[in-house]
Amino acid sequence: MDQIITAVVAVVGVPLVLLGYIIGGEQVIERLPGRLQNWMRPYFWALPAVGFATIFMVYPMARTVLISLRNRTDSDWAHGAWGIFSNYNYFFTFPDTLHALRNSVAWLIFYTFFAVGLGLVIAILVDRVRYESLAKIAIFLPVPISAVAASIIWKFMFDYQPPGTTQTGTLNAILGIFHRDPTPWLIDEPVINNAALIFVGVWTAVGFSMVIISASLKAISSEVLEAARIDGANEFQIVRLVVTPLLWPTITVVGTTMLINALKTFDIVYVMTNGAYDTDVIATRMFSQMSVAQYGRAAAVGVVLFIAIVPLLIVNIRRFQQQEEQR
Amino acid sequence: MSAEQVTTRRESGVARGVSFLDNLGYRLQRLPLHLVIIILCAIWVVPTLGMIINSFRSIDDMNNAGWWTTLFPPHGFTLASYQQVLAIEEVPTSILYSVLITIPATVIQLTIATMGAYAFAWMRFPGRNLFFIVIVGLMVVPIQMTLIPVLQIFKFIGVNGTIVSVWLAHSGYGLPFEVFLLRNYLGGLPREIFESAEVDGAGHAVRFLRIAVPMTIPAIASLVIFVFLGIWNDLLVALAFLGTSLYRPFTVVITGLVTSQGGGWQYLTAAAVLQMALPLAVFIFLQRYFVRGITSGSVKG
Numbered sequence: 342m343d344q345i346i347t348a349v350v351a352v353v354g355v356p357l358v359l360l361g362y363i364i365g366g367e368q369v370i371e372r373l374p375g376r377l378q379n380w381m382r383p384y385f386w387a388l389p390a391v392g393f394a395t396i397f398m399v400y401p402m403a404r405t406v407l408i409s410l411r412n413r414t415d416s417d418w419a420h421g422a423w424g425i426f427s428n429y430n431y432f433f434t435f436p437d438t439l440h441a442l443r444n445s446v447a448w449l450i451f452y453t454f455f456a457v458g459l460g461l462v463i464a465i466l467v468d469r470v471r472y473e474s475l476a477k478i479a480i481f482l483p484v485p486i487s488a489v490a491a492s493i494i495w496k497f498m499f500d501y502q503p504p505g506t507t508q509t510g511t512l513n514a515i516l517g518i519f520h521r522d523p524t525p526w527l528i529d530e531p532v533i534n535n536a537a538l539i540f541v542g543v544w545t546a547v548g549f550s551m552v553i554i555s556a557s558l559k560a561i562s563s564e565v566l567e568a569a570r571i572d573g574a575n576e577f578q579i580v581r582l583v584v585t586p587l588l589w590p591t592i593t594v595v596g597t598t599m600l601i602n603a604l605k606t607f608d609i610v611y612v613m614t615n616g617a618y619d620t621d622v623i624a625t626r627m628f629s630q631m632s633v634a635q636y637g638r639a640a641a642v643g644v645v646l647f648i649a650i651v652p653l654l655i656v657n658i659r660r661f662q663q664q665e666e667q668r
Numbered sequence: 669m670s671a672e673q674v675t676t677r678r679e680s681g682v683a684r685g686v687s688f689l690d691n692l693g694y695r696l697q698r699l700p701l702h703l704v705i706i707i708l709c710a711i712w713v714v715p716t717l718g719m720i721i722n723s724f725r726s727i728d729d730m731n732n733a734g735w736w737t738t739l740f741p742p743h744g745f746t747l748a749s750y751q752q753v754l755a756i757e758e759v760p761t762s763i764l765y766s767v768l769i770t771i772p773a774t775v776i777q778l779t780i781a782t783m784g785a786y787a788f789a790w791m792r793f794p795g796r797n798l799f800f801i802v803i804v805g806l807m808v809v810p811i812q813m814t815l816i817p818v819l820q821i822f823k824f825i826g827v828n829g830t831i832v833s834v835w836l837a838h839s840g841y842g843l844p845f846e847v848f849l850l851r852n853y854l855g856g857l858p859r860e861i862f863e864s865a866e867v868d869g870a871g872h873a874v875r876f877l878r879i880a881v882p883m884t885i886p887a888i889a890s891l892v893i894f895v896f897l898g899i900w901n902d903l904l905v906a907l908a909f910l911g912t913s914l915y916r917p918f919t920v921v922i923t924g925l926v927t928s929q930g931g932g933w934q935y936l937t938a939a940a941v942l943q944m945a946l947p948l949a950v951f952i953f954l955q956r957y958f959v960r961g962i963t964s965g966s967v968k969g
Contacts, residue, residue, distance in 0.1 A: 344768050344831055344915065351772040351835065356779045360877075363783065367873040382872065383793035390784025390847050391799060396821070397840020398806050401814035408816060415816075459708075466705055469698075478955075479709040482716060485947035485958065487901030489919045493926065493940040494719045496933070497735070509734045511718055544712065552959055601808050608903045612923050627812045628904070632911070636816050643812040654805050661804045 359389065402647070408640040415636035428641035438642065441621040444535055445649075448542070448603040448622060455543045456599045457592060460550025464558050465580055477555070481548035488545065488608030495541045496613060499526035530619040538620055541609050546602065550595045557591040558584070594660070601653050604646060623649075723749050723937035730934045749938035759939065762921040769834050769906070769917050770899045774892060777839035777846060782888065784843070785850035786876050790862060800851070806844040814841075815908045822909065829913035837905050842895055853887040854880055890960045897947050918943055 366385050370378055408415045409428050432438045467476045483491060500510030504522045508514045513523035526537045561584065569583050585592075607624040614620045616629060623646045630639035718735045724745045725738055738744065753759055788800055818837060822828040827836070857880070865875050903919045910916050916924075922939045951958050 344765070347831065348768040348772050351832075352775050355772070355776045359779050359783060363873050363876065367871055371871060380793075383787050383791035383796070386787035386791060386872070387784050387793075387799070389780045390787075390843055393780060393840050393843050394803065394806060394847075397818055397837065398809060398814055398844070399802070401817035401821075402809065404817035404820075405813050463705075463708060466701060466708075469701060470705060476705055476709050479713045481959075482713060482948075482951075485897060485951040486716070486944045487903070487919060487947065489901070489903055489922055490940040490944040493922070493933075493936055494715045496926075497719050497722060497937070498715050507733060509730065509732070511715070511734060511736075514734050514736075544715075547712070605810050607812075611903065611907075612926060615927060624810065624812055627815075628908070631815060631908070640816055643810070643815070646810050647813045650808055650810060654808050657808060658801055658804050661801070 362389070405640045405643050408636055409644045411637050413635055413637040415640070428637045431638055432641050432645055437621065438626055440531070440619055441623050441626040444531075444620060445604060445606075445622045447535055448539055448606050449600060451536070452539050452542050452546070452603040452606070453596060453599040456546040457550050457596050459543065459547045460554050460595065461585075461588070461592065463547065463551045464555040465584065468555070468558060477551065480551055483545045484548040486545070489612055491541060491545050492609055492612035495544070499537060501525040501528070527614055528618050534614065534618055534620055538610055538613060541613070542603075542606060545609075546599065550599065553595055554588060554591055557588055561587050597653055597656055601650060604649055719937050720941055722934070723941045725749075727935050749935040752935050753938040753942070756925070758916070758921050759918075762916055762918045763942070765831065765915045766900060766917040766919070769831055770896055773835045773838040773899050774896045776835055777842045778888060778891060778895065780839065781843050781846035782850055782881065782884065783876070784847045785854050786880050788847065788851040789854035790875075790880070803844045803847055807848060811841050811904065819909065829910065829915070831915050833909045834905060837909055838899050838902070841905065842898070846891060846895070849891065850884060850887060854884055857883055890957045893950060893954055893957050897950060900946060
């Protein structure tokens with residue numbers, strides 16, 4: 342009951358407080374001398390957002406770097422227990438973390454390739470049929486579903502019973518039709534189970550890339566395609582030589598997003614296997630170290646994850662700056 | 669009448685024959701295309717459908733035969749899984765907590781983001797570009813990079829393990845993206861409107877509340893849906909800050925049941941269906957806003 346009251350107070354109160362902040366603050370600022378007014382006002386307006394971002398992102402990032410350089414549980418500040426690089430040493434020498442790193446690289450390559458590739462292929466295919474919007478809804482359906490629900494959905498698809506018994510998992514039942522032995526999809530390490538998890542990730546992501554690629558596919562003028570057809574190009578040549586190059590900017594945008602998603606992958610692995618049978622990725626490794634209070638090690642894993650994302654971050658900033666020049 | 673007409677008729681008859689054959693050939697040629705699309709659609713729909721069907725079966729049925737056997741009589745549909753899941757004490761309360769986390773967190777971050785976006789869109793100040801580039805960079809920072817210090821902050825201010833902590837955390841993590849998106853939208857509004865309001869003596873408070881906010885409603889509406897579902901579906905933030913608390917949201921409770929139930933997790937289908945009912949309803953009824961919210965963030969130009 343208390344929680345309900347707190348929530349209602351927050352929903353009503355926060356906008357009211359901000360309203361008061363804006364109106365009250367402007368009252369004060371308008372009475373200031375002109376130059377001071379012009380100098381202060383923007384900071385006054387940007388303060389809540391910038392403050393939140395600073396407290397919950399910028400400061401914690403710096404602090405995480407610091408913690409990663411201390412001892413493995415981030416304890417004993419009084420005696421200055423610094424373990425410079427011992428946590429990184431752990432990261433790059435322990436088989437557990439190295440396997441997580443290997444799996445994350447697999448996610449980066451295969452998840453990104455298939456999420457973008459299938460999105461592109463499906464967008465081009467459904468563009469040619471009359472039931473396009475229906476097909477798109479079908480492919481997009483997993484996007485709004487949470488990774489938790491998607492994981493339960495696929496636990497049923499991957500369900501495994503010993504050979505000779507009735508298979509209740511859809512995939513193993515299909516294998517049974519072709520007289521094959523059932524596969525323990527989530528246990529068979531390290532290739533099959535990681536591939537299975539990556540596939541679930543792709544399944545949830547293709548709708549996203551398809552919708553975006555399809556939007557820019559529609560923007561290609563039919564005259565360009567018509568010209569190519571008159572020049573005698575067949576459909577495959579048109580897709581390969583005309584459509585794909587024109588879609589390339591969009592593909593790189595979607596690709597960057599997918600690379601970032603791949604590195605951040607957490608939910609699916611956590612729910613489906615919790616890293617068992619050699620399926621850990623960097624993000625789940627960080628979390629499991631954190632939940633056993635190995636803060637120094639967890640921070641080091643977090644920093645490695647961040648460093649892996651930095652190139653993509655720079656790509657995003659570059660693209661933003663290019664867009665700004667065109668504004 | 670005559671020869672001319674007859675020939676035309678004959679020609680057209682021939683033409684019709686050819687076009688029929690052509691058409692048939694064309695259709696046969698396109699058969700693989702339809703086949704591929706239908707198979708892909710099946711892979712993307714059948715798993716969800718199978719689980720929804722399973723949620724209406726008894727646990728014995730689930731253990732003894734796949735969901736597809738239910739399609740033939742005797743169906744044996746039952747609400748037993750739903751009763752069983754809702755009888756677990758923490759499940760109904762966790763649904764309530766999910767609501768109590770999601771709504772305030774959405775409201776808090778979007779009000780703050782709109783105000784910040786206005787400053788970045790319509791005010792000039794030293795450091796504006798630098799601040800904004802930092803915000804663009806923060807959009808992709810993995811939250812694992814911040815979890816431990818934020819946990820320490822919550823312990824320090826005494827909100828650790830409360831619902832307030834996840835409101836704050838979600839707001840902090842969501843703001844960069846929202847400020848970015850709303851600033852682009854606000855910046856695209858016609859300059860003349862703001863200038864003429866300024867000439868009429870309207871201060872920034874009036875320009876923001878009377879002009880900027882009403883004109884941004886379409887963008888905010890898309891964002892509300894997007895942010896709301898993001899928090900409703902979130903696992904990591906809730907797990908990190910409420911993982912062992914009384915106020916665990918639905919996703920965390922489901923995950924806990926999946927890992928703790930071992931062999932008997934099958935009836936959790938009902939929980940998963942309840943969890944995804946809201947996002948699916950939003951997607952079906954507000955499809956346009958939903959897709960707009962998802963596409964506007966990633967592609968511009």
